[in-house]
Amino acid sequence: MAMTMSQKRNTFSAFRYFILTIWLLIVAFPMFWMVGTSFKPDKEWFAWPPVYITENATVRNYLIVWANINEYTKADGAHIDEKTGELSQYTQSLQRPWVALRNSTIIAGIATTLAVLFGGVLAYGVSRHNIISEGKMFQLLMLRMVPPIVLIAPISLWYRQIGLLDTITGLVLLYFLTSLPYAVWMAKSFIDEVPREMEQAAEILGASRWRTIWEIVLPLVRSGLVATFLFILILTWSEYLLALLLSKSEVLTLPVELSKYQGSTEGRVYGRQAALSVGITIPLIFVGLIIRKHLARGFSFGMVRR
Amino acid sequence: MTAEQTIGENLPLTGRAASRAQGIRRFKWTVLTPFFALLIFILMPALIAQVFFSLNHFSIFDAGDDDGWRSYLNASEWIGLELFIEVFNDERFLNACIRSLLFASGSTLGCFIVGFGLALLMYRPFRGQALYYIFFILPMLTVPIVIAYTGEMILYQNGPLNDILSRITGMRIDAQFLYKKEIALTTIAFLEVWNWTPFSFIIMMAGLAALPQEPQEAAKILGASKWRIFWEIQLPLLRPVILLCLILRFLESMAEFPKTWGLLQGGPGSATETIPVYIFITTWQYFDISYGAALSYVVLILMVAIVWAGIYFLQREKKNLDEMYFARPDSE
Numbered sequence: 001m002a003m004t005m006s007q008k009r010n011t012f013s014a015f016r017y018f019i020l021t022i023w024l025l026i027v028a029f030p031m032f033w034m035v036g037t038s039f040k041p042d043k044e045w046f047a048w049p050p051v052y053i054t055e056n057a058t059v060r061n062y063l064i065v066w067a068n069i070n071e072y073t074k075a076d077g078a079h080i081d082e083k084t085g086e087l088s089q090y091t092q093s094l095q096r097p098w099v100a101l102r103n104s105t106i107i108a109g110i111a112t113t114l115a116v117l118f119g120g121v122l123a124y125g126v127s128r129h130n131i132i133s134e135g136k137m138f139q140l141l142m143l144r145m146v147p148p149i150v151l152i153a154p155i156s157l158w159y160r161q162i163g164l165l166d167t168i169t170g171l172v173l174l175y176f177l178t179s180l181p182y183a184v185w186m187a188k189s190f191i192d193e194v195p196r197e198m199e200q201a202a203e204i205l206g207a208s209r210w211r212t213i214w215e216i217v218l219p220l221v222r223s224g225l226v227a228t229f230l231f232i233l234i235l236t237w238s239e240y241l242l243a244l245l246l247s248k249s250e251v252l253t254l255p256v257e258l259s260k261y262q263g264s265t266e267g268r269v270y271g272r273q274a275a276l277s278v279g280i281t282i283p284l285i286f287v288g289l290i291i292r293k294h295l296a297r298g299f300s301f302g303m304v305r306r
Numbered sequence: 307m308t309a310e311q312t313i314g315e316n317l318p319l320t321g322r323a324a325s326r327a328q329g330i331r332r333f334k335w336t337v338l339t340p341f342f343a344l345l346i347f348i349l350m351p352a353l354i355a356q357v358f359f360s361l362n363h364f365s366i367f368d369a370g371d372d373d374g375w376r377s378y379l380n381a382s383e384w385i386g387l388e389l390f391i392e393v394f395n396d397e398r399f400l401n402a403c404i405r406s407l408l409f410a411s412g413s414t415l416g417c418f419i420v421g422f423g424l425a426l427l428m429y430r431p432f433r434g435q436a437l438y439y440i441f442f443i444l445p446m447l448t449v450p451i452v453i454a455y456t457g458e459m460i461l462y463q464n465g466p467l468n469d470i471l472s473r474i475t476g477m478r479i480d481a482q483f484l485y486k487k488e489i490a491l492t493t494i495a496f497l498e499v500w501n502w503t504p505f506s507f508i509i510m511m512a513g514l515a516a517l518p519q520e521p522q523e524a525a526k527i528l529g530a531s532k533w534r535i536f537w538e539i540q541l542p543l544l545r546p547v548i549l550l551c552l553i554l555r556f557l558e559s560m561a562e563f564p565k566t567w568g569l570l571q572g573g574p575g576s577a578t579e580t581i582p583v584y585i586f587i588t589t590w591q592y593f594d595i596s597y598g599a600a601l602s603y604v605v606l607i608l609m610v611a612i613v614w615a616g617i618y619f620l621q622r623e624k625k626n627l628d629e630m631y632f633a634r635p636d637s638e
Binding site: 013016017019020023024026027028029030031033034045046048049050052118121122125129131132134135138139141142145146147148149150151153154155157158173174176177180209234237240241245254255258259261262270273274277280281284285287288289292295296297299300301303304305 | 329330333334337338340341344345348349351352353355356359378420423424427428432434438439440441442443444445446447448449450451452453455456457459460464465466469500505508509511512513516547550551554557558560561563564568581582585586589590595598599602603605606609610613616617620621624627631
């Protein structure tokens with residue numbers, strides 16, 4: 001039986017909602033599970049059948065992880081020293097999430113600012129005066145695309161030699177280098193879209209090049225640069241490998257801090273991991289949603305616009 | 307226009323043009339010098355050290371903690387290309403390469419198929435589009451290491467995924483997604499797909515939205531079926547975007563580390579030991595710096611070749627992309 005046009009459209013619409021909703025569930029479930037687990041009391045982490053929505057919601061995981069409150073009791077199976085009646089060393093959390101949060105913020109913040117400022121100026125030069133050819137611009141991508149694992153061991157030895165190992169500066173320099181390709185390409189795609197008339201006018205009126213950049217170009221591409229900044233912030237914030245290998249104890253970042261739970265003496269502590277994960281993820285999602293219109297441009301190095 | 311006038315106009319201009327060119331050159335080097343300085347300062351010593359370690363037998367245990375590079379020299383012994391020969395005969399390395407290639411191509415294709423499919427369903431406005439879009443980009447905004455640990459909570463044997471699958475199928479499903487050799491790598495590839503489908507999705511959405519409407523409408527008026535419009539008009543126009551999507555994703559997943567390492571550290575056995583994990587284990591668990599350096603060099607050359615090829619294609623397609631955007635100056 002032939003379908004009319006509107007029937008066809010309705011079938012397609014139903015089909016579309018069906019597929020999209022299935023994917024929505026696939027996307028949302030891990031998020032839901034992460035948030036859910038962070039509110040579950042200890043005995044429900046491994047319960048069978050799994051507890052989907054806990055009836056005994058608690059913020060204890062958050063308190064232990066973020067406020068470093070040791071609320072272990074005997075009921076949790078904690079080792080309590082018989083003589084002193086205090087918690088044994090094993091059950092005390094050795095994590096320092098606020099230090100990690102501070103480190104992550106400082107490192108990602110500084111590296112991203114540097115990358116965007118430098119990348120912005122370089123992008124201006126490329127866009128307006130072709131100071132590096134397109135071929136070289138593509139070679140710049142190497143900095144990002146060659147996996148850092150192949151150079152990280154000698155870099156770490158070199159860093160140890162010059163005292164940059166386990167310092168904020170050391171990580172900032174590497175993050176700056178690896179996020180530079182994104183910064184230059186993304187900023188260039190924004191600068192390309194700004195008309196040149198005003199710069200030319202400024203030049204005729206005798207403004208210096210740096211003044212033209214600071215007072216005319218940068219204000220015009222401000223929103224684009226903010227998007228670039230936030231985009232690179234996402235990348236540096238979630239970086240794991242470099243942070244893991246170039247920090248020992250001083251400059252733990254949040255992803256490394258989280259991974260410490262996995263190998264800790266406390267065993268598998270899903271609730272705590274989840275509580276920390278939620279804290280790490282929320283700022284990123286917040287930032288990402290602000291710049292959602294520019295994500296395609298960012299991830300494609302400005303090659304796909306809109 | 308007389309000859310005199312031409313000279314009169316040109317002379318001062320050449321002077322100004324020359325000083326302008328000089329100004330641009332000065333600007334260029336003001337910008338590039340710090341960049342190259344940093345590059346040389348950080349990467350050069352590393353590359354040299356890498357050569358040194360790969361040509362010498364060096365053990366970190368023989369080197370003292372405090373002496374720095376002198377102790378490295380004392381603790382090393384020249385062995386020439388021996389380690390490189392070892393790398394090329396290393397079956398474990400070969401397996402790691404195969405795993406990495408399988409993992410990268412599988413997850414790239416997975417991301418692309420799901421992402422493109424979703425984009426095709428969604429690129430025309432409909433009720434709820436914005437909401438779906440926001441949800442669909444969330445995985446990309448999640449920290450990979452968080453995905454690894456949340457993945458473990460969901461995938462472990464008594465976890466919710468087995469429970470849900472059991473309820474849906476009505477059978478007791480008891481899969482060990484992570485600890486069975488045969489499926490561990492596939493499981494991680496699925497996590498990678500979950501993580502990065504949004505990448506393909508947003509790029510294909512942007513690509514579809516930027517397609518010129520005229521050829522499609524013309525074809526429709528001429529009576530072409532939707533299927534034919536897709537194959538013969540949309541797909542060819544989308545080629546640069548599709549290639550971009552595949553290349554970037556492939557290169558990134560060749561280097562994937564947080565999920566493979568965070569979840570399984572290369573295990574069970576060596577079922578998830580991809581190239582980055584193998585280098586990591588060699589260097590940071592066996593502390594075999596020399597062999598790690600030789601491995602790294604081989605991988606470095608391999609990856610530079612792959613990235614070079616990728617960049618070559620990107621550069622070619624960038625031209626097509628730019629033409630596409632310049633053909634529609636009215637677009638955003």
